[in-house]
Amino acid sequence: MSACNQAASEQGAGSSSDVRLLNVSYDVSRDFYKDYNVLFAKDYKATHPDSKVKINQSHGGSSKQALSVANGLQADVVTLNQNTDMNLLVKKGLVSADWQQAFPDNAIPYTSTMVLLVRKGNPKQISDWSDLARAGVKVVMPNPKTSGTARYAFLGAYGFGLHAFKEDPHSEHAKTDDYMQKLLSNVVTYDNGSRAATTSFLQRELGDVLITTENEAHLVAGKYAKGQVELIYPSYSIQIKNPVAVVTAVTEKNGSTEAAKAYLDNLWQDDAQELMASMYLRPSNPKILAKHKDTLPDITTFEATGVFGSWETIMDTFFVDGGRFDTLAQSPAS
Incomplete structure (x- = not known):
């Protein structure tokens, strides 16, 4: 996963700062993100050997989750399943208005x-x-x-x-x-x-x-x-379509913006896309999706x-x- 390298160059490889992120997501994504967090933590650790990585998860109905973030839940990233849930956070000033341009495929890593x-x-x-x-x-x-x-x-x-x-x-x-x-x-x-x-x-x-x-x-x-x-x-x-975004209002306050961006960037790396397919999510990478036509x-x-x-x-x-x-x-x- 190359996205962590960008964070490494900006934060300094071997940074001693610990990384703690909260991913607020919809309920049936919990199995995927539980395994994805292991992939991300391993890669981040490789470029930040002195750091400890801790990813916490919160899951529930997508709209209830978005409302919780709007009402103060300190999410670093949101991984939801509907654009209107994301738009609520944009209107609250928590997520940047250009969130769809921040990542590939209009910030939709899988469908x-x-x-x-x-x-x-x-x-x-x-x-x-x-x-x-x-x-x-x-x-x-x-x-x-x-x-x-x-x-x-x-x-x-x-x-x-x-x-x-x-x-x-x-x-x-x-x-x-x-x-x-x-x-x-x-x-x-x-x-x-x-x-x-x-x-x-x-x-x-x-x-x-x-x-x-x-x-x-x-x-x-x-x-x-x-x-x-x-x-x-x-x-x-x-x-x-399952959109993702950095909750910049939280990450800028916590100093976690680069780690949060790396966390979402890495969703487009091949190992993460393969993990999606293995868990019956349709990856945005068409070549990887085509490899799994027997189950998708x-x-x-x-x-x-x-x-x-x-x-x-x-x-x-x-x-x-x-x-x-x-x-x-x-x-x-x-």
Whole structure:
């Protein structure tokens, strides 16, 4: 990882200063960053042999995490899953307005998508988003009011409806709204975050299907509940972009800006990108992604902003109090 070399030249190789960083992140990223922190600490130590490296993590629903930082949680870096969460920190003066230009790929080191996780044998024969609106199918998902991942889940299902019914999101789309009312009426719990929803599905044994991210579904199917669940790829789903940024208002005060930047820079190094792929995140490096097609297959996805408009428009349309999510979730299914 070469990014640490820049920090070394500016801070002085062999600096005796200890490095302590707090990464405030969304909940289903914890497994990746737990292992990534080891990679970073090893590399940083190689260029700063007298330093001690300590990376602390905080995880939860992406929007709740961003709000915690806005309210004073002293994050050095934020690794979230939605641009609006980052924009909140820009408005608070905590993150630089040009954060997307600070790193490659508009500061998106990896992407993901929404998939469906079902019980072993798929007893309800669920194969696509449309099946989640059938009578008798019980759905588990996080709460779009607190979880960025849940917003992707809602928008993924909504975007599928528009695509399937060939309806324009900016005009009448009665068929899609009817389908979404039925789907949301099947939701048995709205948890605060994705990992909490996973717990409800696995440990509380709620629901027939869990709407979750691709990486979380793979980890559950291959590790936490091996042999108990099956992963279903929808025919058409949403792309999740996971932005990262240095919280400059904190790092400039703490003197940790260079280490924080190195921490995020290194996400684009090959070993970190390979780690992402091994943990079922889609690395931004296309060559590394192509090497993992057996576990990260080509899929048909859409971008939320390409269908629904800017994230500000999306939030104002769907997720404010009294917005379309509230209307559809509270309306009786026909």
